Amino acid sequence: MLTDIEISRLAKPQHITDIATKFGIETAELSLFGEAKAKVNLSILDRIQDNLDGKLVIVTAVTPTPFGEGKTVTSIGLTQGLNAIGKKACACIRQPSMGPVFGIKGGAAGGGYSQVIPMEEMNLHLTGDIHAVSSAHNLAAAAIDARLFHESRLSADEFAHQSGLSPLNIDPEQILWRRVVDHNERSLRTITVGLGELNGPVHDSGFDITAASELMAILALSHDLKDMRHRIGRLVLAMDKHGEPITAEMLGVAGAMTVIMTEAIKPTLMQTLTGDPCLVHAGPFANIAHGNSSIIADRIALKLADIVVTEGGFGSDMGFEKFCNIKVRESGKTPDAAVLVATLKALKANSGLDSERDINLPDQARLEAGFLNLKWHMDNVSQYGIPVVVALNRFPTDTQEELDWLKNAVMQAGAFGCEISNAFSLGASGTEALARKVVAATAQNSAFRFLYQTNSSIEAKLLSIAESGYGAKGMRLSNEAKEQLVQIQAMGLDHLSVCIAKTPLSISHDPAIKGVPKGFELPITQLKINAGAGFITALVGKVMTMPGLGIRPGYLNIDINDQDEIVGLA
Missing domain, CATH: 3.40.50.300 (P-loop containing nucleotide triphosphate hydrolases)
Structure with a gap:
């Protein structure tokens, strides 16, 4: 064939x-x-x-x-x-x-x-949609670091005088917005930015794949351009030094991000x-x-x-x-x-059966x-x-x-x-x-029903998915996830839906468990705020938001032939 x-x-x-x-x-x-x-x-x-x-x-x-x-x-x-x-x-x-x-x-x-x-x-x-998402996303990342740089080198009064803006007092240890790229690149999962003279402050960051950007979710869930603009404004990019959220609207970058994504x-x-x-x-x-x-x-x-x-x-x-x-x-x-x-x-x-057949x-x-x-x-x-x-x-x-x-x-x-x-x-x-x-x-009369109600607590929603959605016997939150849960509750975001990030290779969190896993607890390692998209992402097990390339990647097969045609793309 x-x-x-x-x-x-x-x-x-x-x-x-x-x-x-x-x-x-x-x-x-x-x-x-x-x-x-x-x-x-x-x-x-x-x-x-x-x-x-x-x-x-x-x-x-x-x-x-x-x-x-x-x-x-x-x-x-x-x-x-x-x-x-x-x-x-x-x-x-x-x-x-x-x-x-x-x-x-x-x-x-x-x-x-x-x-x-x-x-x-x-x-x-x-x-070019994915490239637009990448550009808009990374503009926000650049805006955060630029604001952090200028506020750190000036007093609050001098910053306000020169910029005409109120200081945001970004906490460099609580910058939530990472960068994205539309390629698998495990070496970018964790990076340090701001190294070198006049480039700081130095802080930890990382890259996700563009498909995991909250902007991609916003693109998929928006009803029209005005709705997308509103959602982008709600993006929580960082926390200030008092533990309060800093949104894209507060940073003043939401409008420009929307403009990049108008097509x-x-x-x-x-x-x-x-x-x-x-x-x-x-x-x-x-x-x-x-x-x-x-x-x-x-x-x-x-x-x-x-x-x-x-x-x-x-x-x-x-x-x-x-x-x-x-x-x-x-x-x-x-x-x-x-x-x-x-x-x-x-x-x-x-x-789940081993067979040499x-x-x-x-x-x-x-x-x-x-x-x-x-x-x-x-x-x-x-x-x-x-x-x-x-x-x-x-x-x-x-x-x-x-x-x-x-x-x-x-x-x-x-x-x-x-x-x-x-x-x-x-x-x-x-x-x-x-x-x-x-x-x-x-043609049948369907009786659609949700798995959980959004007025339930975040824990109740997560438990519903763990037990009714996967067949687990329960869930457990890491200490980091527990701290993030408190933060989410303090921000009044309990009403959001939940989005589980886990392996697709098993109904459970463990890709090695095939068939119909039973008796497992769902381990939730992190909770991420996606206020613009309208959900809380729960990272489960060892899931990564930036994939890596395998030992023999598909790009090895892709080239141009003598007729200038693409070959090896499947």
């Missing part, structure tokens, strides 16, 4: 204005970036505000494995399949970060015959291999951020489509949980159905043990009151006997439906049965 990039290049994309017109977006509402992609101006929201909303479908998966479950492939394939059976459908997905593209994960355009094209443009820069707030319209619309916007990771594309993209799509397919990153304990408890609260739009992606290989890998070969014992992981995720989705359809993403090595056994087990376990997906190899025709089942699921 051809590679993803070869399939993408053989396709003949329609002009993006044609995709827009068919979908209901007027040419005047587009800002073109060449022939294959365009920004959608937010003026469209006023024109379509009275349209009825379509149905919203969230795609999630079992616990991820190195073999790949094909969640984005399924999201794009399902969108193609829905359009093929006569429904007007649109996909809303996140923008890929170059960290995973050049690291280990590769691109995020889907794959095979269910992908967004051109895949090179999708995976590299796109329309980034517009979703990017692209197309699938079969000419179906796809809105690409925002890129928060689901393990260290909230893991979902933007509310704005969903709002536009829902007013123009019968069914909108969106995706939560990693397994249902990660992006799906955050979709339900964070994104739904902010958007007010509950999902009508969920699609849970699984594969035979993923279940065998999640079985090739995972591509039939292995009923491992499959049955791994099914418990799928059953856990089915139950997890169901507790939110959403009908769940399981998509069994077929690999060439799968046997029909094992697929039939799994499909029967899924239906006996109470799923609304279960269909085999051939999205990767067949595209739209390989997902028509899945599409029909999803349409039927969206």
